[in-house]
Amino acid sequence: MRAVGDSLRVALLLGSGPKYDYLCSRIAERFSVVAVVRETGTPPRLRTRTGRARACQRAWRRLTLRDRYRRRFFATATPAATGAVVVKSVNDPAARAALEEVRFDIAVVCGTSLIRQPLLESLGCALNLHAGCLPWYKGNHTVFFAYRDRAWDRLGSTIHLLDAALDGGPVIATVRPEMFPRDNDEHLYCRAAESGISLLIEVLSRLESGEQPVWAAPQAAGGTMFRHRDRGLAQDLRVAVSRLRPAARPPRAGQVVRWSTRTAQAIDVRSRLAGNAQPPSAEKP
DSSP states (O other): OOOTTSOOEEEEEEOSSHHHHHHHHHHHHHSEEEEEEEEOOOOOOTTSHHHHHHHHHHHHHHHTTHHHHHHHHTOOSSOOOSSOEEESSTTSHHHHHHHHTSOOSEEEEESOOOOOHHHHHHHOSEEEEESSOTTTEEESSHHHHHHHHTOGGGOSEEEEEOOSSTTOSOEEEEEEOOBOTTOOHHHHHHHHHHHHHHHHHHHHHHHHHOSSOOEEBOOOSOOEEEOGGGOOHHHHHHHHHHTTSGGGSOOOBOOEEEEOOOOSSOEEGGGGSTTOOSOOSSOOO
16 A cells, blocks of 8 residues: 555556657656556558548648647657557557556556456556546547637546546546637647646646545536547638637637536545555545
């Protein structure tokens, strides 16, 4: 059992790309990263609608220099942790085997495919960083679709407990990033992701110290699940053209963090830490 005050031992299960390198380095600066699993995924299959949509999205990102912007935004002088286990799918038995070789207090998941039951059971307490505001925007490209809908109060990132449902676990906190009228969807995606990473570090810090409760509240019903195939080139073009109208641009707004509070259904996440089956002795409202 980890004593209060000891450095939190974190296992990371991440996608591949500059955002995940940045997340890994930020977590490693503050906590003890004991395992890293990186999911590479597979190339899009052009015979499927999803594959064609993903191929178009990649071409659009290169054409509009969004890839370059994201690389620069998440550039870090601190190299990502070495010794990562690299798999095509996070559910590969090699990932579970690597995690079973180390002791960790908590797992952090970001950017992987849906984690299946065998791996989920081995993670114990796990947090997911979702680039979208739950419960309203679930799945993929959620910042883009919130931008399309001009749902400015529902554009951001969410920290929630991982469970078997895609983006369905109890919510710990959400963050809406700073916004400016000049922002396009990529600007806000990167800023939402960075704000979410900073919020994740705050959640982990609270869990490490044990001094404050960290509540996770069940999600409200509703919301929409977005898939890769829902975002085609026509969607991007419509959003790009809509930016010509000032009314379609984001408002100037500051960052807003919303924490879940204690309710009858809320969970104190401190009681879920690996090796800590009993809730803390002192509850705080």
